[in-house]
Amino acid sequence: MMLTIEEKREFIKIYEELSENLDITQTQYDTAVQSYQGVGAHLSKSDSLLSPYKPEILPQGSFLLGTMIRPINDCDELDVDLVCRLEGKKASWTQYDLKKIVGDRLNEHVTYSSLLEKEKRRCWTLKYAESSKYHMDILPAIVSTGHQIVLEKAFSHTGSIDFKKIAIRITDNENYNYKSETDPDYWNKSNPFGYAVWFQDRCNINIRKSIFLSENVNPLPKFQKEKLPLQRVVQLLKRHRDLMFNGDDHKPISIIITTLASRAYQKETDIISALENIIFHMENYIQEKYSKEHCRLIKWVENPVNEEENFADKWPDCREKEINFDKWLEKLKGDYKRSISSKGFYNIETSLSKMFGKDVSKKTFSNLAEKDYRTREQGKLYMNTGTGILTESSEKSKKVENHNFHGED
Numbered sequence: 001m002m003l004t005i006e007e008k009r010e011f012i013k014i015y016e017e018l019s020e021n022l023d024i025t026q027t028q029y030d031t032a033v034q035s036y037q038g039v040g041a042h043l044s045k046s047d048s049l050l051s052p053y054k055p056e057i058l059p060q061g062s063f064l065l066g067t068m069i070r071p072i073n074d075c076d077e078l079d080v081d082l083v084c085r086l087e088g089k090k091a092s093w094t095q096y097d098l099k100k101i102v103g104d105r106l107n108e109h110v111t112y113s114s115l116l117e118k119e120k121r122r123c124w125t126l127k128y129a130e131s132s133k134y135h136m137d138i139l140p141a142i143v144s145t146g147h148q149i150v151l152e153k154a155f156s157h158t159g160s161i162d163f164k165k166i167a168i169r170i171t172d173n174e175n176y177n178y179k180s181e182t183d184p185d186y187w188n189k190s191n192p193f194g195y196a197v198w199f200q201d202r203c204n205i206n207i208r209k210s211i212f213l214s215e216n217v218n219p220l221p222k223f224q225k226e227k228l229p230l231q232r233v234v235q236l237l238k239r240h241r242d243l244m245f246n247g248d249d250h251k252p253i254s255i256i257i258t259t260l261a262s263r264a265y266q267k268e269t270d271i272i273s274a275l276e277n278i279i280f281h282m283e284n285y286i287q288e289k290y291s292k293e294h295c296r297l298i299k300w301v302e303n304p305v306n307e308e309e310n311f312a313d314k315w316p317d318c319r320e321k322e323i324n325f326d327k328w329l330e331k332l333k334g335d336y337k338r339s340i341s342s343k344g345f346y347n348i349e350t351s352l353s354k355m356f357g358k359d360v361s362k363k364t365f366s367n368l369a370e371k372d373y374r375t376r377e378q379g380k381l382y383m384n385t386g387t388g389i390l391t392e393s394s395e396k397s398k399k400v401e402n403h404n405f406h407g408e409d
Helices: 005-020 026-044 095-107 147-155 192-203 207-214 229-245 254-264 271-285 319-341 344-356 358-377
Strands: 056-059 078-087 124-127 134-143 168-170 188-190 287-291 296-300 306-310 382-384 397-399
Touching: 005 229, 005 271, 005 344, 005 358, 026 056, 026 078, 026 095, 026 134, 095 124, 095 134, 147 192, 192 229, 192 254, 229 254, 229 271, 229 319, 229 344, 254 271, 271 319, 319 344, 344 358
Parallel strands: 078 134
Antiparallel strands: 056 078, 124 134, 134 168, 168 188, 287 296, 382 397
């Protein structure tokens, strides 16, 4: 549906406000950072077996990308994904040894021992008190000496980027060589920091924005209140997915959504242009490749920093995952069309409630109403005669007069 300039301006305002309300708060952010830095300090103390290898806890995933969103329900927990990065290891350590040593070290701390959950496939999880409402997944990983220097250059885009040099080697208790292989070159490889560099490049719009983003998406990011269009779109897509599938294990995974959205993004400078383009073009970036394992063509969502990795690798063996992605995308398209064809705040709020949840939509329009009140008091508020949307533009609009509660002129 084609929007007028004024309609588009107002929908931009609505969607921007809504996406901001999906953000975690700075308090939540700072609490998580303080917690994982405390874990890093404990792992690196001189009495730790890990100390010689300079262990450091770094964020990965949505916490690093600036695309984390609040849970739908306030009682649900934030999931903070972290890497426990070590520069090398003892020559005799296998994946099993390294992971056990990290777990044992956490168990030695009076607080962390009470938070530590049962070992997961690749990580250890610290589940914080119910009042904190978050847990941290800590992935033990090995890097080469000088990894930090290479990483900082990559995030600052100083020279060409060799993604292989910022890859990490991780533990995985389902590997056939989990308890036998001591050479990290034969361990599973991952590249969360390389992916973040790639995502940063996809987000950047111009030089000014590039500088802004590089200050916030780096190995130790700051809290980011202002976000770029691609980050906002990813947040919206993830919330729509969460609301539709409500905890279903076969829901579309975030890395697929983020990757396809990033590939479809064409540097649009506003959230509506970016959202519309991404929704209707992201599926074009799903490839098909022949699989020797399955003896047929399979869907392929390529890892942008490792062409051999398929983020949709579970689709061939679990058809429900692929079907659910298709269902989600079709519903998203329909919901978006309905939202921008709605007339008047009430109908728009109703359509957005179905897309993103009642609470966040209610808060969005409450905040906008408060802003409109302040604008009206300044004599700068108009109502678009076609849509009923309140606006600061006088184009095809009627001025909204100030309330006069005292009967005065």
